[in-house]
Amino acid sequence: xxxxxxxxxxxxxxxxxxxxxxxxxxxxxxxxxxxxxxxxxxxxxxxxxxxxxxxxxxxxxxxxxxxxxxxxxxxxxxxxxxxxxxxxxxxxxxxxxxxxxxxxxxxxxxxxxxxxxxxxxxxxxxxxxxxxxxxxxxxxxxxxxxxxxxxxxxxxxxxxxxxxxxxxxxxxxxxxxxxxxxxxxxxxxxxxxxxxxxxxxxxxxxxxxxxxxxxxxxxxxxxxxxxxxxxxxxxxxxxxxxxxxxxxxxxxxxxxxxxxxxxxxxxxxxxxxxxxxxxxxxxxxxxxxxxxxxxxxxxxxxxxxxxxxxxxxxxxxxxxxxxxxxxxxxxxxxxxxxxxxxxxxxxxxxxxxxxxxxxxxxxxxxxxxxxxxxxxxxxxxxxxx
Numbered sequence: 057x058x059x060x061x062x063x064x065x066x067x068x069x070x071x072x073x074x075x076x077x078x079x080x081x082x083x084x085x086x087x088x089x090x091x092x093x094x095x096x097x098x099x100x101x102x103x104x105x106x107x108x109x110x111x112x113x114x115x116x117x118x119x120x121x122x123x124x125x126x127x128x129x130x131x132x133x134x135x136x137x138x139x140x141x142x143x144x145x146x147x148x149x150x151x152x153x154x155x156x157x158x159x160x161x162x163x164x165x166x167x168x169x170x171x172x173x174x175x176x177x178x179x180x181x182x183x184x185x186x187x188x189x190x191x192x193x194x195x196x197x198x199x200x201x202x203x204x205x206x207x208x209x210x211x212x213x214x215x216x217x218x219x220x221x222x223x224x225x226x227x228x229x230x231x232x233x234x235x236x237x238x239x240x241x242x243x244x245x246x247x248x249x250x251x252x253x254x255x256x257x258x259x260x261x262x263x264x265x266x267x268x269x270x271x272x273x274x275x276x277x278x279x280x281x282x283x284x285x286x287x288x289x290x291x292x293x294x295x296x297x298x299x300x301x302x303x304x305x306x307x308x309x310x311x312x313x314x315x316x317x318x319x320x321x322x323x324x325x326x327x328x329x330x331x332x333x334x335x336x337x338x339x340x341x342x343x344x345x346x347x348x349x350x351x352x353x354x355x356x357x358x359x360x361x362x363x364x365x366x367x368x369x370x371x372x373x374x375x376x377x378x379x380x381x382x383x384x385x386x387x388x389x390x391x392x393x394x395x396x397x398x399x400x401x402x403x404x405x406x407x408x409x410x411x412x413x414x415x416x417x418x419x420x421x422x423x424x425x426x427x428x429x430x431x432x433x434x435x436x437x438x439x440x441x
Contacts, residue, residue: 067186086431087402088419091228091376093293097330098341101292104333108326117322119313121149121301125328128335129301136260137271139284145306148313149323149331153258153287153300156312158184160283160302161220163311164252165190169219172210175410176378178228178256182410193218196412199369199380203230207241214249221251223272226259226373229409229418231353233263233372236270243275253282258300259374261291261342264350267372273303280305290374291342292334299323299331349375352421352428359432360419364439375422378406382415384439392417399438401431 120126123143130143141147150156157180165171167189173181175194185192195210197203223242225234234242246253255272263269273282283304288294302312316322353370356377360368365384368377381391388405395401406413421428 064187064189085396085400085402086423086427086434088421088423088428088431089402089404090422091420092295092422093290093345093375094422094424095293095345097292097294097297098334100337101294101330101334105297105326105330108329113325113329115325117149117325117328119317119322120147120309121323122325122328122332125149125332125335126301128332129303132335133271133284133303137257137274137284139271139274139279139303141303142306146309147301147303148309148316149328150300150302150316151320151323152298153256153285153289154180155298155320156285156287156300156302157181157254157256158187159312159315160254160285160304160308161185161188161190162315163308164220164254164283166219168217170215170217172214172218172221172251174205174222174224174227176229176406176413176416177222177409178224179409181222181224190219191217194410194412197227197230197232198412199416202369203227203232203378204234204238205242207238207245211245211249214245214251218249219252221246221253222256223253224256226263226269226371228259228374229376229404229406229413229416230378231371231374231376233267233269239270239272239275243272243278246281247277251281253278254285255282256285258285258287258290260286262346262349262375263373264346264353265372269373283308288331288334292331293345294331294334297327297330299327349421352423352425353377355425356419356421356428356432359428363432363435375420377419377421378416379419380415381417388414388417395435395438399431399434401434401438 126143126147130141133139161184165188169190170193171185172193182192195205260269273279285302287300357370360366360379366379368379392405404418406416
C-alpha cells in the first residue's frame, strides 16, 4: 500500500537550497549555498541559555513567549526599527522566523486568496501560500531595475482576491535594499487595495554603506496593516536556536497565538532566556560581523565580475550575491551542476527562488575571505580563464 499524501504537499518540492547544501557537503567542496552566518553564537548568549537550564527553566512559557523577552524585543524594535510596539498585546515569540511567517499567513489568508510575493524571493513564501490553499502572485525583481519591483506592473496584477503583500528588504536572494521612495509607493498600493503586509526584516542589521533598512510598519498608516517578522538567526548568529518573533495588530497576534497553541505551544524557554541575554547585553559584535560581511561583499563582487560570463551588481544588505550568469550560455541549474562537478564549488540555482531567477545563481558570502578567493579561482579555471 502506498501512503496517501495531500494535494497541497504534493504540489511543492523539497527545499532546493537543502538539496545543493547536501551535495556540497562532500569533501573538498567549497559550499557557498547555505544562508547561515559562519560566526558562532557569542559565548555570553550561550551562557545565558546554559544558566537558564541550571535554574530549571524547562517548563512552558506563555504561548506568546515570556513577557520579559517580549519587552526586550519591543525595546530593540524601538531602537533599531524605530517602531513602537506593545509587548503585551502586539508581539509573539516563534520557533524561527519561518514559523512567524507561517502563523501570520495562516491567520490572515483564506483559501483562494492571492499573495503578492517577490520573484526571485525566499522560496518559503510560495510554499506557505500554497500550504494555506492561497494563490501565489509573483511580482518581478529584475536586474535591469536594480532588483527593485516594477510598481506599475505590480499594481496592474492586483485583483479583488489579492489579500496580502510580502516584502523582504534587505532581500534574499538579491541582497537589495528598497529605498524609502519605493517603500512609500508600496504603502500607497497597500492602502489603495486594502492589502495586509508581511514585512520580513530578518536582515535589518546587515546593511552596508551607512544605509538604513526601513521598517515598513513605521510608514504612515501602515502599522495596523503590517506584520513585521524578524529572527535572532542572522543578527546574532543563532540559526540553530530557531527563535524568531512577529509584531502586529493585537487581533492578528491573537490569531497567530491560537495556532501557536496547537502547533508548538511556545518557543523553548531556556532558549528564550538566551535571546534575552542577546538583546540586553553588548551589541558591538553585530557591528563587527557586519563590517566583516561588507569586506566580503566588496571582495566577492570583484571576484564574480572577473569570472567569465558573470555580471554582478553590488548587494546593499544581507550576505548574498546574485550574479547574472547568462553570459556562460548555461542555465542556472546547468551552471551549478557544472561548478559542483568541475570546480568543487556549491551555489544555488536562481530558479529555486522563482522563475524570474533563471539566468542567475545565489552565492552566500557568509564564509571566510580565503574561501571566497579560492572559490573564485576555481570557478575561473573551470570556465576557461
